[in-house]
Amino acid sequence: MTATPSPASPTADLLARLADLLGPSGILTETSDVAPYCTDWRSLYHGRAAAVLRPASTAELAQAVSLCAAAGVAMVPQGGNTSMVGGATPDESGRDIVVCLSRMNRVRRIDPLDHTMDIEAGVTLKAAQDAAREAGLMLPLSISSEGSAQIGGVLATNAGGNNTVRYGNARELVLGLEVVLPDGSVFNGLRRLRKDNTGYALRQLFVGSEGTLGFITSAILQLQPQPRAVEAALCAVAGAGAALALFSAFRAQDPALIQAFEYMSGAGMDLVTRLVPGTSLPLAEPAPAYVLVELATPRRNAGLRTVLEDVLAGMFEAGTVSDAVIAESEGQRLALWKLREEHAEAQRRAGASVKNDVSVPVSRVPELIDRASAACAALIPGIRPVPFGHIGDGNIHFNLVQPEGMDPAAFLAQDHRIMDTVAAIVRDLDGSFSAEHGVGRLKPYMMPDWRGGAELATMRRIKDAIDPHGLMNPGTLFPPAG
Amino acid sequence: MTATPSPASPTADLLARLADLLGPSGILTETSDVAPYCTDWRSLYHGRAAAVLRPASTAELAQAVSLCAAAGVAMVPQGGNTSMVGGATPDESGRDIVVCLSRMNRVRRIDPLDHTMDIEAGVTLKAAQDAAREAGLMLPLSISSEGSAQIGGVLATNAGGNNTVRYGNARELVLGLEVVLPDGSVFNGLRRLRKDNTGYALRQLFVGSEGTLGFITSAILQLQPQPRAVEAALCAVAGAGAALALFSAFRAQDPALIQAFEYMSGAGMDLVTRLVPGTSLPLAEPAPAYVLVELATPRRNAGLRTVLEDVLAGMFEAGTVSDAVIAESEGQRLALWKLREEHAEAQRRAGASVKNDVSVPVSRVPELIDRASAACAALIPGIRPVPFGHIGDGNIHFNLVQPEGMDPAAFLAQDHRIMDTVAAIVRDLDGSFSAEHGVGRLKPYMMPDWRGGAELATMRRIKDAIDPHGLMNPGTLFPPAG
Numbered sequence: 001m002t003a004t005p006s007p008a009s010p011t012a013d014l015l016a017r018l019a020d021l022l023g024p025s026g027i028l029t030e031t032s033d034v035a036p037y038c039t040d041w042r043s044l045y046h047g048r049a050a051a052v053l054r055p056a057s058t059a060e061l062a063q064a065v066s067l068c069a070a071a072g073v074a075m076v077p078q079g080g081n082t083s084m085v086g087g088a089t090p091d092e093s094g095r096d097i098v099v100c101l102s103r104m105n106r107v108r109r110i111d112p113l114d115h116t117m118d119i120e121a122g123v124t125l126k127a128a129q130d131a132a133r134e135a136g137l138m139l140p141l142s143i144s145s146e147g148s149a150q151i152g153g154v155l156a157t158n159a160g161g162n163n164t165v166r167y168g169n170a171r172e173l174v175l176g177l178e179v180v181l182p183d184g185s186v187f188n189g190l191r192r193l194r195k196d197n198t199g200y201a202l203r204q205l206f207v208g209s210e211g212t213l214g215f216i217t218s219a220i221l222q223l224q225p226q227p228r229a230v231e232a233a234l235c236a237v238a239g240a241g242a243a244l245a246l247f248s249a250f251r252a253q254d255p256a257l258i259q260a261f262e263y264m265s266g267a268g269m270d271l272v273t274r275l276v277p278g279t280s281l282p283l284a285e286p287a288p289a290y291v292l293v294e295l296a297t298p299r300r301n302a303g304l305r306t307v308l309e310d311v312l313a314g315m316f317e318a319g320t321v322s323d324a325v326i327a328e329s330e331g332q333r334l335a336l337w338k339l340r341e342e343h344a345e346a347q348r349r350a351g352a353s354v355k356n357d358v359s360v361p362v363s364r365v366p367e368l369i370d371r372a373s374a375a376c377a378a379l380i381p382g383i384r385p386v387p388f389g390h391i392g393d394g395n396i397h398f399n400l401v402q403p404e405g406m407d408p409a410a411f412l413a414q415d416h417r418i419m420d421t422v423a424a425i426v427r428d429l430d431g432s433f434s435a436e437h438g439v440g441r442l443k444p445y446m447m448p449d450w451r452g453g454a455e456l457a458t459m460r461r462i463k464d465a466i467d468p469h470g471l472m473n474p475g476t477l478f479p480p481a482g
Numbered sequence: 483m484t485a486t487p488s489p490a491s492p493t494a495d496l497l498a499r500l501a502d503l504l505g506p507s508g509i510l511t512e513t514s515d516v517a518p519y520c521t522d523w524r525s526l527y528h529g530r531a532a533a534v535l536r537p538a539s540t541a542e543l544a545q546a547v548s549l550c551a552a553a554g555v556a557m558v559p560q561g562g563n564t565s566m567v568g569g570a571t572p573d574e575s576g577r578d579i580v581v582c583l584s585r586m587n588r589v590r591r592i593d594p595l596d597h598t599m600d601i602e603a604g605v606t607l608k609a610a611q612d613a614a615r616e617a618g619l620m621l622p623l624s625i626s627s628e629g630s631a632q633i634g635g636v637l638a639t640n641a642g643g644n645n646t647v648r649y650g651n652a653r654e655l656v657l658g659l660e661v662v663l664p665d666g667s668v669f670n671g672l673r674r675l676r677k678d679n680t681g682y683a684l685r686q687l688f689v690g691s692e693g694t695l696g697f698i699t700s701a702i703l704q705l706q707p708q709p710r711a712v713e714a715a716l717c718a719v720a721g722a723g724a725a726l727a728l729f730s731a732f733r734a735q736d737p738a739l740i741q742a743f744e745y746m747s748g749a750g751m752d753l754v755t756r757l758v759p760g761t762s763l764p765l766a767e768p769a770p771a772y773v774l775v776e777l778a779t780p781r782r783n784a785g786l787r788t789v790l791e792d793v794l795a796g797m798f799e800a801g802t803v804s805d806a807v808i809a810e811s812e813g814q815r816l817a818l819w820k821l822r823e824e825h826a827e828a829q830r831r832a833g834a835s836v837k838n839d840v841s842v843p844v845s846r847v848p849e850l851i852d853r854a855s856a857a858c859a860a861l862i863p864g865i866r867p868v869p870f871g872h873i874g875d876g877n878i879h880f881n882l883v884q885p886e887g888m889d890p891a892a893f894l895a896q897d898h899r900i901m902d903t904v905a906a907i908v909r910d911l912d913g914s915f916s917a918e919h920g921v922g923r924l925k926p927y928m929m930p931d932w933r934g935g936a937e938l939a940t941m942r943r944i945k946d947a948i949d950p951h952g953l954m955n956p957g958t959l960f961p962p963a964g
Contacts, residue, residue, distance in 0.1 A: 158683075164676065169677060193843065193914050193917070194647075194876055195646060198933055200940075201690050438680075439679070454668055
């Protein structure tokens with residue numbers, strides 16, 4: 001493999017030409033204007049950038065990329081800047097140009113017969129959801145950052161979230177894609193076809209490529225009917241094994257009814273209800289673990305409540321579920337979700353924590369939780385494992401809160417030992433070191449070990465073929481060559 | 483782009499080394515043994531091959547590919563040899579080596595909790611379906627060649643079929659993939675994870691690549707629960723517009739209930755019932771068009787029959803459906819399906835026909851049928867359009883039967899004019915020239931026009947990066963460079 005030359009610094013001439021092309025609202029070069037784009041939202045990554053480009057159209061972006069490519073200047077795509085892994089932050093060289101598509105923010109068309117949405121990259125996920133809803137449809141992708149996250153970033157990182165169990169990841173929603181390639185040429189794959197076997201599925205390559213192969217500028221997304229019936233319940237269970245038995249029981253009824261299936265530990269629930277105001281456990285007594293299940297269907301009179309009650313009754317009888325509460329109103333449903341969603345806030349209030357966004361085959365979640373909890377406790381006595389999340393997808397946020405009374409900095413000094421401990425068990429269970437969040441700048445060092453050999457070699461070949469000068473989001477996804 | 487050197491002819495030494503490696507049951511070199519692998523099942527493509535390799539394992543295949551690659555010899559992957567586009571037939575040079583994985587035919591594991599199947603490439607689709615069924619689950623992919631088609635080929639061509647409307651194409655079923663690359667290295671991506679954002683989605687690139695990037699040797703497939711309730715009905719409608727209105731009505735109830743939604747023209751139904759013994763129209767009188775709808779759910783007592791009857795009642799009232807018959811037994815259900823499945827046989831009996839496997843956005847199917855029928859009639863008066871198929875996916879088999887009494891050869895002499903006429907309309911409707919069948923050797927010439935510019939250039943870059951010596955399935959998918 002040939003060594004990729006280092007990207008060049010933008011010259012004053014290049015910046016002037018970009019300013020000419022994009023106009024005053026299309027480029028930022030003042031340090032104070034550029035600064036907000038150089039730090040991720042959690043303030044964990046700090047870079048520098050020579051400029052921020054804000055093109056207003058695909059044509060403008062294509063021309064700007066051509067200019068940057070000709071000058072050998074590296075570009076960092078940034079959507080809503082909500083990456084969990086520093087995937088949209090420029091490096092410290094000050095040579096990168098950040099490119100932001102937030103001005104390309106039109107929902108161009110929603111087709112009620114095709115159930116498709118033609119949308120630009122800069123629309124926030126929330127705005128896209130709202131547009132679908134106003135058209136009587138649903139964009140079935142929901143993540144906690146949806147108010148800021150933009151469609152381009154959502155697709156570039158193959159976002160997951162609470163509804164993946166029913167509708168798949170972002171990848172599964174994409175029918176068509178338009179991409180500005182690293183040389184400024186435009187791949188127009190904005191097709192809204194459900195069947196199209198005419199060559200390589202390029203859109204699938206760009207989805208999840210974390211901005212290392214080009215700029216996703218717009219997409220055709222597949223929509224769904226809006227649910228007309230929703231039922232939610234919080235169930236007390238003995239642990240992850242029981243949670244999976246409950247999942248199997250609902251799935252045996254009909255997997256298409258399961259809109260969300262979330263696991264929470266007793267420890268996590270205890271933190272939430274003790275530390276977050278306005279929360280309380282709506283069950284008679286605490287349990288070792290909980291499941292928040294949400295069933296939904298667009299069909300009226302589908303007997304959804306009966307499904308819920310029948311499955312729960314069977315699981316009570318089998319001893320799998322010890323107690324459960326069914327939401328009797330939208331307010332109660334939201335209160336159940338609050339218990340799940342405040343896990344992050346509860347951890348923050350409990351002190352320092354280390355987060356692991358990992359996945360294993362669904363069947364192996366109980367083993368993951370048992371083994372990783374024990375291993376972390378052996379490492380740091382008193383550590384508080386707070387595993388929670390999308391158990392129906394095998395995707396557990398295996399987070400660990402510091403022991404009570406421990407110095408937070410001393411705890412965080414061990415973050416890599418903790419992460420490595422969890423990772424080793426995930427590895428042993430044939431899992432992944434990043435389920436939803438991607439690789440970004442945080443985890444490229446793990447790639448050779450986990451995705452090495454022919455897999456990483458093939459990824460590099462593709463990267464070199466499409467971005468031969470290494471100008472797209474350098475430092476992201478791939479470890480340094482060598 | 484550098485010109486790819488022509489593949490070499492296998493030397494006697496290479497063949498001897500392959501024979502040593504694979505043993506007597508692993509290689510065929512006698513002309514009579516090799517011949518069956520050199521012609522496609524419809525006998526439209528005739529090639530020659532120096533040998534047929536039949537490795538028994540991924541390790542054997544990897545070594546054989548290494549030997550061929552070192553010798554610069556081209557390889558043609560062949561599964562069940564059921565391609566509709568000549569995608570598995572060697573060219574006429576006699577230099578290619580056909581590689582067949584039919585000895586790698588184990589269903590290695592079905593996991594009831596993960597709902598996954600770990601399966602080798604040489605298993606037939608039918609055997610895979612049966613294995614899933616015996617485990618109480620369903621592999622939701624069904625195509626007419628499923629008795630012969632093998633998993634490797636099904637994935638390499640991203641097969642579709644009757645159930646795509648509900649479960650997606652083959653692509654959507656693949657969680658993990660193992661691939662022997664053109665240099666003999668092995669990409670082991672046999673993961674059974676529903677969420678895994680760790681680099682490029684290589685599996686998505688190999689699915690649908692038609693054997694031009696490597697050999698798919700095994701896969702992890704996502705299974706579904708078996709349906710426990712199925713309802714089928716044949717509905718008389720005024721045309722494709724009414725068929726889509728009916729589709730929308732069912733989808734508004736719940737898209738997850740629609741297991742199949744097939745369109746048939748009055749002309750096609752007339753051919754079937756007149757020419758195929760054992761078929762008859764189960765309605766009082768013929769209609770301009772028909773829909774075969776099949777609803778299914780794994781849920782007992784889901785009120786499936788009520789959904790069917792309610793939607794049909796509403797559609798009667800609206801004038802969308804003029805008549806319908808609901809299958810009251812499994813025998814009746816199969817009789818309805820026979821009307822759909824005998825379309826190919828009826829066309830054969832009616833004389834020569836020209837077939838077009840095209841797709842358009844769902845909403846544009848009526849326009850496709852109207853315009854393409856008129857254009858073909860203008861071209862050849864008396865031509866009989868027989869459009870049918872997966873209207874719920876926008877995938878119509880736009881087939882045309884010769885005028886009555888016309889010389890079949892004279893009709894077939896115009897096949898390219900007919901195909902071009904249909905293609906031009908499909909193109910105008912933002913459709914695809916190959917919905918399910920792929921490109922193969924039949925349609926590479928269409929790629930520059932339909933998928934040209936940055937799209938085809940990017941495909942070529944990927945091809946050159948992964949198969950730099952052009953040894954995988956040469957002549958397939960890509961038009962000659964130049």
